[in-house]
Amino acid sequence: xxxxxxxSLIIIFLSGCAAAxxxxxxKTDPASFSQSGRQSPxxxxxxxSMFRTSIDIHHVRLSGITVIKKTSDTSIRVIMSSEIGLxxxxxxxxxxxxxxxxxxxxxxxxxxxxxxDGSFRALFFSQVNPKEALPFMDNQSGTIKFSFPAKRFFxxxxxxxx
Amino acid sequence: xxxxxxxxxxxxxxxxxxxxxxGILFLLTLAPLPVRSQIRLLSPKESETFKLKVAEATKxxxxxxxxxxxxxxxxxxxxxxxxxxxxxxxKDKMLRWEYTDPFPYLIIIRNDQLFVKDDMRENRININAxxxxxxxxxxxxxxxxxxxxxDTKNFQSSFGDANNQFVVTQVPLSPRLxxxxxxxxxxxxxxxxxxxxxxxxxxxxxYTRIEFRGKKMNTPIxxxxxxxx
Numbered sequence: 001x002x003x004x005x006x007x008s009l010i011i012i013f014l015s016g017c018a019a020a021x022x023x024x025x026x027k028t029d030p031a032s033f034s035q036s037g038r039q040s041p042x043x044x045x046x047x048x049s050m051f052r053t054s055i056d057i058h059h060v061r062l063s064g065i066t067v068i069k070k071t072s073d074t075s076i077r078v079i080m081s082s083e084i085g086l087x088x089x090x091x092x093x094x095x096x097x098x099x100x101x102x103x104x105x106x107x108x109x110x111x112x113x114x115x116x117d118g119s120f121r122a123l124f125f126s127q128v129n130p131k132e133a134l135p136f137m138d139n140q141s142g143t144i145k146f147s148f149p150a151k152r153f154f155x156x157x158x159x160x161x162x
Numbered sequence: 163x164x165x166x167x168x169x170x171x172x173x174x175x176x177x178x179x180x181x182x183x184x185g186i187l188f189l190l191t192l193a194p195l196p197v198r199s200q201i202r203l204l205s206p207k208e209s210e211t212f213k214l215k216v217a218e219a220t221k222x223x224x225x226x227x228x229x230x231x232x233x234x235x236x237x238x239x240x241x242x243x244x245x246x247x248x249x250x251x252x253k254d255k256m257l258r259w260e261y262t263d264p265f266p267y268l269i270i271i272r273n274d275q276l277f278v279k280d281d282m283r284e285n286r287i288n289i290n291a292x293x294x295x296x297x298x299x300x301x302x303x304x305x306x307x308x309x310x311x312x313d314t315k316n317f318q319s320s321f322g323d324a325n326n327q328f329v330v331t332q333v334p335l336s337p338r339l340x341x342x343x344x345x346x347x348x349x350x351x352x353x354x355x356x357x358x359x360x361x362x363x364x365x366x367x368x369y370t371r372i373e374f375r376g377k378k379m380n381t382p383i384x385x386x387x388x389x390x391x
Binding site for chain 2: 048050052065079081084085088090149
């Protein structure tokens with residue numbers, strides 16, 4: 001994979017444990033971020049990337065590597081696997097339609113699939129509209145998180161050196 | 163005047179397409195044959211001798227230290243993800259996987275505890291509390307120690323002789339595991355009877371190949387390497 005863009009991507013699902021996770025997060029002025037910093041990098045000029053990924057689902061943490069690839073003008077494929085190589089999920093957005101091709105056994109839960117769909121949909125297609133997503137500062141890591149109050153999750157996208 | 167083609171004309175075109183597609187499918191099924199045909203199946207007696215040799219080698223091995231190269235093939239995307247790192251094993255159930263590329267990542271398995279650390283967080287998991295982790299842990303430890311070969315309850319094994327290696331193909335029998343893995347292929351060195359390559363083939367068609375290189379056996383590895391903080 002040439003010209004890989006290495007990013008660290010954390011999607012933290014907060015359903016049921018929001019209070020425990022927000023202790024180190026403080027509100028930040030949306031005006032302090034440039035518009036380009038909040039635009040989805042997947043909307044234009046994107047081909048493929050590899051991401052380091054971690055997902056917290058209640059008290060279980062899944063971590064690994066995610067490959068996101070634009071497979072045609074209207075479709076994006078996203079495959080996450082653990083560090084030792086086992087696939088966690090293989091999802092596709094084709095003409096806006098969500099197609100879960102494969103889900104690792106314990107992840108086959110409709111509510112979780114719905115959260116995955118909502119999260120990746122927001123990540124891929126959303127311009128992170130300030131009306132929907134509010135920026136917060138993670139005081140512990142120094143990263144910026146975008147909160148989607150309506151969807152009950154936080155999303156962090158922070159660049160890593162190649 | 164419109165010319166109306168007889169109804170059988172269309173199926174003829176469709177049949178031709180079918181033949182072409184079947185031909186392509188046939189060629190595709192032939193593709194893996196040259197590789198597989200180089201593997202001679204061991205007789206039951208040879209298989210038993212091989213298992214004994216592996217058991218002997220395992221008995222003599224107290225520690226393993228090795229580099230590893232891991233390659234994950236994403237068949238649907240025609241992409242490969244390559245990872246590298248260091249591997250340490252100490253009898254009985256101490257394992258340390260230290261990934262250095264493309265991202266630093268550490269896995270320590272000690273008895274029934276799994277510790278995972280990346281540059282952002284640490285995570286401790288009790289393997290016995292999670293069936294899937296327990297099964298994957300059993301596969302990793304079992305593959306390294308060779309005990310997986312005798313696990314007839316959970317795997318159907320076939321034994322083969324390739325040019326430079328013995329090849330053991332293990333098909334999971336448990337429905338939960340076979341939902342994730344379709345087969346595990348272990349490649350054993352013919353001289354020291356230790357695993358030097360491992361392929362985890364998933365039901366999705368993707369596979370992960372882990373190759374151990376520069377193996378050092380029975381060199382002292384301090385217990386500190388396996389301490390879960």
